[in-house]
Amino acid sequence: MKQLLFALAIMFTTVVTQAKTLIVYYSYTNNVERIVNELLTQIEADVIEVEPAEKGLDYAANNYAVGSSQIAAIRENPSDASSYPAIDPVSVDISQYSTIIIGAPLWWSNMAAPLQTFLFQHGKEMAGKNIGLIVSSASSGIxxxxxxxxxxxxxxxxxxxxxxxxxxxxSNAKSLLQDWLQTIDYSNLTSGIESIGQDNNGSITVYSLSGVKLLADAESTATIPAGLYIINGKKTFVTR
Ligand SMILES: Cc1cc2nc3c(=O)[nH]c(=O)nc-3n(C[C@H](O)[C@H](O)[C@H](O)COP(=O)(O)O)c2cc1C
Known part of the structure; x- marks a missing residue:
């Protein structure tokens, strides 16, 4: 009977695609980068860091003059591609992801200009996807x-x-992110099974199917209930 159930589980799993999360961010003074690094200790996700094509710009010099003029250009003509500062090319297949988390610095009450460029190029591909927004600002509302x-x-x-x-x-990002992931019900946002198989060599890391880390550097899955997990990068069915 157990074998039959297992076989049924495999049949079921082959028709459901895996749900994945992508984090896209830009960070000039590294606050958003620190937040993203903390987030990556809590969820499993691919990451894209947007980089301006023009290197070495000082966005804060002369009372933030460069950042200010980039934002002004976008505000003036938001539907024209030439209003957006060039960024390094990014190769990404947005269709692979069900959830996209955007990490954005605030510039003059708007989203930092280089990140707007990325979204101008790829935002339409994100139709129907779950979008989470994390914003860092000195004090202005978001x-x-x-x-x-x-x-x-x-x-x-x-x-x-x-x-x-x-x-x-x-520096409080850890708990702020934990609370936020719970509030948006991150662990139930995504589900799906791609394959079954357990890789139990050495220590193991266990994630829920939606990518929430449940166990790190563990030696066994003994403390988790029966169910489907991502163990060492693979979807795994744990029996009891
Ligand atoms: C060009 C520019 C404009 C900014 N404008 C504002 C603003 O209007 N209000 C505010 O609270 N913070 C403003 N800031 C501060 C940033 O939002 C804040 O430092 C944020 O943490 C930066 O994130 P990062 O370190 O990832 O780049 C601005 C920063 C820059 C570089």
Whole structure:
């Protein structure tokens, strides 16, 4: 009977595709980067860091003059590609992902310009996907950044609320992210099974199917209930 159930589970699993998360961010002074690095200790995701094509720009010099003029150009003509600063080319297949988390610095109440360029190029491919927004600002509120995200990803399924982390709170990112992931019900957002098989060599890391880390550097799965998990990168069916 157990074998039959297992065989049925395999048949079931082959028709469901794996749900994956992508994190896209830009960071000039590394606050968003620190937040993303903390997030990666809590969920499994691929990551893209957006890089401006022009290197060495000082966005903060002369009272933030460069950043300010980039934002002004976008505000003036948001539907024209030439309003957006060039970024290094990014090769990404957005269709692989069911959830996209965007890590955005706030510039003059808007989303930092290089990240807007990425979303101008790829936002339409994100239609129907879960979109989570994390914004870092010194003190300004984030509604302008939320509007930018909604303009650039016209048919995204935005997760509510967005997470606002002030620069001074960056070192508290761990608990702020934990709370936020719970609030948006991250662990139930995605589901799906690709294959079954257990790789039990040495220590193991166990994730739920939606990518929430349940056990790190463990020696056995004894403490988790029966069910489907991602163990050492593979979908695994744990029996009891
Ligand atoms: C060009 C520019 C404009 C900014 N404008 C604002 C602003 O209007 N309000 C604010 O609270 N913070 C503003 N900031 C501060 C950033 O939002 C804040 O330092 C954030 O943590 C930066 O993230 P990062 O370190 O990942 O680049 C600005 C920063 C830059 C570089």
């Amino acid at each position: 509604s302008g950044v939320e509007s930018d995200a909604k303009r650039l990803i016209p048919n995204g399924k935005f997760l509510s609320p967005s997470l606002w982390i002030r620069s001074s709170q960056t």
